Amino acid sequence: MVVDVGLLAQCRTPLVAPALSDDEAERLARVLKAVADPMRIKILHRLASAAPDGVCVCDLVEPLGLAQPSVSHHLKVLHGTGLVDRRQERTFVYYSLREDALGHLSALLAIDGRGARA
Amino acid sequence: MVVDVGLLAQCRTPLVAPALSDDEAERLARVLKAVADPMRIKILHRLASAAPDGVCVCDLVEPLGLAQPSVSHHLKVLHGTGLVDRRQERTFVYYSLREDALGHLSALLAIDGRGARA
DNA sequence: CACGAATATCGACGTCTGTCTATGATCGGC
DNA sequence: GCCGATCATAGACAGACGTCGATATTCGTG
Numbered sequence: 001m002v003v004d005v006g007l008l009a010q011c012r013t014p015l016v017a018p019a020l021s022d023d024e025a026e027r028l029a030r031v032l033k034a035v036a037d038p039m040r041i042k043i044l045h046r047l048a049s050a051a052p053d054g055v056c057v058c059d060l061v062e063p064l065g066l067a068q069p070s071v072s073h074h075l076k077v078l079h080g081t082g083l084v085d086r087r088q089e090r091t092f093v094y095y096s097l098r099e100d101a102l103g104h105l106s107a108l109l110a111i112d113g114r115g116a117r118a
Numbered sequence: 119m120v121v122d123v124g125l126l127a128q129c130r131t132p133l134v135a136p137a138l139s140d141d142e143a144e145r146l147a148r149v150l151k152a153v154a155d156p157m158r159i160k161i162l163h164r165l166a167s168a169a170p171d172g173v174c175v176c177d178l179v180e181p182l183g184l185a186q187p188s189v190s191h192h193l194k195v196l197h198g199t200g201l202v203d204r205r206q207e208r209t210f211v212y213y214s215l216r217e218d219a220l221g222h223l224s225a226l227l228a229i230d231g232r233g234a235r236a
Numbered sequence: 237c238a239c240g241a242a243t244a245t246c247g248a249c250g251t252c253t254g255t256c257t258a259t260g261a262t263c264g265g266c
Numbered sequence: 267g268c269c270g271a272t273c274a275t276a277g278a279c280a281g282a283c284g285t286c287g288a289t290a291t292t293c294g295t296g
Binding site: 174175176186187189190191193194206208209210211 | 241242243244245246
Binding site: 019022036094110 | 131144146147153163167169171172177212227228230
């Protein structure tokens with residue numbers, strides 16, 4: 001059987017590795033979307049550079065320059081994706097960066113970028 | 119000077135480390151936003167698991183189940199943030215994962231999450 | 237130079253998202 | 267038991283985003 005490629009060279013970029021499933025792609029995107037916001041990045045950075053006990057919501061509102069409900073919204077998003085822990089004490093609520101939460105994310109990105117090639 | 123804290127215990131969660139600047143937060147968010155999309159994640163994954171020469175656009179359209187302009191749009195976003203390289207040959211265009219692009223991103227996340235603490 | 241193929245750009249449309257104000261829920265103190 | 271403080275929820279609104287069809291652009295072929 002002769003395959004006539006002719007003169008128009010096909011692009012030839014076959015994919016051997018298994019394609020990422022829709023579910024996996026959406027799961028990863030969900031977590032990344034949670035981090036892909038300037039304010040939430042600022043929040044994470046503050047949590048990262050604070051005591052492990054966490055940071056009180058009231059101490060986030062002013063420095064971020066946001067209304068209190070907006071801060072609550074962002075914290076809810078971060079908590080919903082498991083990046084952040086929530087602890088209530090009296091009327092105060094303390095949010096803290098979950099141990100290795102960003103580390104895992106970081107690892108996922110590294111794997112996606114490197115592992116499949118080598 | 120006596121500070122009367124009274125009985126209502128303040129929350130006391132001071133921040134010592136320098137806060138992330140608005141610009142830095144937005145720059146990081148811009149790159150993360152580029153990755154925080156299921157289709158773009160799929161594209162990156164395909165580029166990562168393909169030959170270093172890159173993948174032809176025409177070989178991305180069908181597997182992704184998107185219209186050709188949509189694929190072009192996503193590739194433009196990825197290219198715009200420096201995550202992906204573009205190489206044209208004849209009428210074909212090949213996109214390839216930029217060396218250590220995701221590695222750098224991954225490192226940034228790790229730093230944000232860990233470095234500031236210790 | 238006309239034509240077909242491969243990409244990019246344009247404009248439009250529906251949806252998601254970040255922000256706010258107003259209100260509800262919960263807890264402590266008086 | 268009322269009241270103030272802290273945080274969460276609800277609803278509204280503007281802007282950004284992903285997708286598409288239609289069209290422009292570029293390149294190689296005959």
